[in-house]
Amino acid sequence: MHQPATTPRPSLYFPYQVHAPWLPPTGAALPPAGVVVCGAGPAGLVTALELARHGVASVVLSAELQVSPGSRAIVFTRRTLEILQQMGVADRLLAAGLPWRSGNSFYRGQRVFRMEAPHDDDDRFGPMLNIQQPFLEQYLLEACAATGLVQLRWGNKLSGLAQHADAVVLTVDTPIGAYTQQAAWLVAADGGRSAIRSALGVPMEGASYEGNFVIADIRIDLPLPTERLAYFDPPWNPGNTVLMHREPLGIWRVDYQLPPGESPEDALQPDALRARIDAQLAMIGHAGTPWQLDWSSVYSARTLTLPHYLNGRVLFAGDAAHLLPIFGVRGANTAFQDAQALGWQLAMVAKGLAGPALLQNYSAERVGAAREIIDEAGKSTRFMAPPSRGFRLLRDAVLSLSLTQDFVRPLFHWRTSRPHAYSRSALNSTADDDGQFHAGPACGAPPQNVRLGADDFLLDHIGAGFHLLVFGTAPIAAPVLQVVQAARARGVPLRVLAIGAAQPLPGADGTLADADGRARLRYGLPASGGAYLLRPDQHVCARWLTLDAGRLQAALHAALPSATVTALPA
Numbered sequence: 414m415h416q417p418a419t420t421p422r423p424s425l426y427f428p429y430q431v432h433a434p435w436l437p438p439t440g441a442a443l444p445p446a447g448v449v450v451c452g453a454g455p456a457g458l459v460t461a462l463e464l465a466r467h468g469v470a471s472v473v474l475s476a477e478l479q480v481s482p483g484s485r486a487i488v489f490t491r492r493t494l495e496i497l498q499q500m501g502v503a504d505r506l507l508a509a510g511l512p513w514r515s516g517n518s519f520y521r522g523q524r525v526f527r528m529e530a531p532h533d534d535d536d537r538f539g540p541m542l543n544i545q546q547p548f549l550e551q552y553l554l555e556a557c558a559a560t561g562l563v564q565l566r567w568g569n570k571l572s573g574l575a576q577h578a579d580a581v582v583l584t585v586d587t588p589i590g591a592y593t594q595q596a597a598w599l600v601a602a603d604g605g606r607s608a609i610r611s612a613l614g615v616p617m618e619g620a621s622y623e624g625n626f627v628i629a630d631i632r633i634d635l636p637l638p639t640e641r642l643a644y645f646d647p648p649w650n651p652g653n654t655v656l657m658h659r660e661p662l663g664i665w666r667v668d669y670q671l672p673p674g675e676s677p678e679d680a681l682q683p684d685a686l687r688a689r690i691d692a693q694l695a696m697i698g699h700a701g702t703p704w705q706l707d708w709s710s711v712y713s714a715r716t717l718t719l720p721h722y723l724n725g726r727v728l729f730a731g732d733a734a735h736l737l738p739i740f741g742v743r744g745a746n747t748a749f750q751d752a753q754a755l756g757w758q759l760a761m762v763a764k765g766l767a768g769p770a771l772l773q774n775y776s777a778e779r780v781g782a783a784r785e786i787i788d789e790a791g792k793s794t795r796f797m798a799p800p801s802r803g804f805r806l807l808r809d810a811v812l813s814l815s816l817t818q819d820f821v822r823p824l825f826h827w828r829t830s831r832p833h834a835y836s837r838s839a840l841n842s843t844a845d846d847d848g849q850f851h852a853g854p855a856c857g858a859p860p861q862n863v864r865l866g867a868d869d870f871l872l873d874h875i876g877a878g879f880h881l882l883v884f885g886t887a888p889i890a891a892p893v894l895q896v897v898q899a900a901r902a903r904g905v906p907l908r909v910l911a912i913g914a915a916q917p918l919p920g921a922d923g924t925l926a927d928a929d930g931r932a933r934l935r936y937g938l939p940a941s942g943g944a945y946l947l948r949p950d951q952h953v954c955a956r957w958l959t960l961d962a963g964r965l966q967a968a969l970h971a972a973l974p975s976a977t978v979t980a981l982p983a
């Protein structure tokens with residue numbers, strides 16, 4: 414029988430709550446579920462929330478009775494906040510988290526580089542926000558509960574599955590008994606050690622790097638700003654790398670590379686941890702400052718992905734689909750993008766608005782994203798923990814030369830998580846004007862936010878579903894509105910936002926003033942206007958200098974493959 418921990422996890426800052434395990438009432442016939450999500454981490458919870466935004470109910474299985482142990486993911490990017498704004502939790506994260514945008518790198522005790530992450534006036538969110546993963550999971554759980562469409566089953570461990578043509582049959586083990594559950598679709602969001610991946614026997618592709626890092630969270634009062642601190646080859650840890658990050662509630666993460674050959678067990682011994690953390694504090698001028706250990710773990714970098722995220726009726730997302738190094742804050746930040754992409758595409762298929770080709774598209778797009786991230790993350794990992802003498806020589810040459818030579822500094826690069834552009838997506842319209850634009854987000858790209866007022870941004874006005882952004886002051890043509898109505902009549906969630914008119918435009922669901930043409934220019938459009946079609950994950954799938962009904966219909970067709978978009982009236 415499955416026996417998850419029943420006492421709250423120890424923490425200096427997070428009040429863990431232990432939930433009661435779920436089991437169906439004895440004798441009750443359990444109805445088949447449309448979607449079962451296995452895993453209540455960032456990937457599983459955001460998938461469930463995105464499904465709910467499209468009116469699709471789901472069951473979420475959590476093997477544990479409480480949220481994640483330790484801080485785990487602590488750095489969240491602007492794109493993550495844009496996604497979580499859609500899920501209704503960004504404000505809570507902003508209220509509790511620590512924003513930052515700069516980093517200092519030191520080599521043998523001397524500062525060699527200071528970086529500022531890009532940020533402009535059109536961004537609602539800063540480039541980075543630090544907050545511990547348990548808070549994030551708690552906010553997501555509360556958002557799930559508020560939908561009324563997500564059933565969280567605590568202490569439910571998926572222990573077996575059988576795939577059939579039209580359903581997956583799951584065996585679920587709990588501390589109070591076992592049961593079976595049928596589902597039309599199973600989302601495998603069960604983390605890095607995915608039991609579903611093992612059960613299906615699907616191997617991952619990529620590399621695992623040697624070199625272990627200790628991750629230690631300590632409570633300490635350090636009068637330092639919130640920024641990323643990286644120490645290469647520090648005197649107390651020669652040849653290795655140390656990172657430090659401030660977390661909310663007086664917690665600091667100290668992340669240090671171990672000398673080759675040292676085992677994780679030895680490294681986590683209290684005396685070994687204390688000696689190294691004291692040495693790091695002494696090196697940064699805070700010897701003797703009292704501190705208390707909250708959590709520690711050992712980590713090694715891997716850049717692995719499944720080659721396909723769709724296997725029969727099982728869809729992989731998050732760490733179950735790929736394992737990414739934490740350098741560049743890619744794990745959870747990538748999981749949110751998977752989950753948002755999966756949520757809307759699975760919802761469209763579950764509602765019969767698109768065929769299974771849309772799920773193939775999810776797999777192709779997100780595997781493409783993972784491969785791009787792996788390429789980038791491999792570069793970061795080779796810099797942080799050089800895997801061979803050659804890489805170490807190169808890295809040390811860059812670091813030592815940068816003490817005196819300015820030309821070397823551009824070789825430093827943040828390489829932090831950024832959203833992937835689905836440039837080759839099958840959902841992109843082929844009959845639009847994408848190639849004629851000189852600015853603005855291209856087909857497949859994530860959206861460009863635009864400041865519309867002191868506390869008003871374009872993305873604040875984007876909700877669930879497709880959005881047709883019509884720029885300019887001209888009335889929206891009647892045939893265009895007919896295509897919109899016909900799509901809606903079929904159940905396609907499609908909103909029309911007019912941008913630039915002083916008065917509400919007939920047929921638009923909302924009209925946003927753009928008196929100085931700022932939004933129009935950021936979207937690369939002339940004064941005469943034009944239009945963009947955004948998918949439900951806000952990525953662009955078509956853009957036009959001049960919109961007509963036929964091309965809008967073609968774009969909707971491309972974005973919802975196998976769905977029949979009602980023909981234009983003759």
Ligand SMILES: Cc1cc2nc3c(=O)[nH]c(=O)nc-3n(C[C@H](O)[C@H](O)[C@H](O)COP(=O)(O)OP(=O)(O)OC[C@H]3O[C@@H](n4cnc5c(N)ncnc54)[C@H](O)[C@@H]3O)c2cc1C
Nearest residue numbers: 452453454455456476485486487571604731732744745746
């Ligand atoms: C030390 C550390 C530091 C990190 N720092 C960062 C960072 O700064 N930024 C960043 O973006 N990422 C970071 N990450 C990575 C990040 O934590 C993960 O990428 C993220 O949690 C992945 O989310 P997930 O939902 O895919 O998986 P998980 O968070 O692992 O969630 C998996 C869920 O599945 C459940 N589960 C597992 N098996 C079963 C089963 N058989 N039945 C039912 N439920 C099951 C688990 O209980 C859990 O709820 C860090 C990770 C670690 C370990």
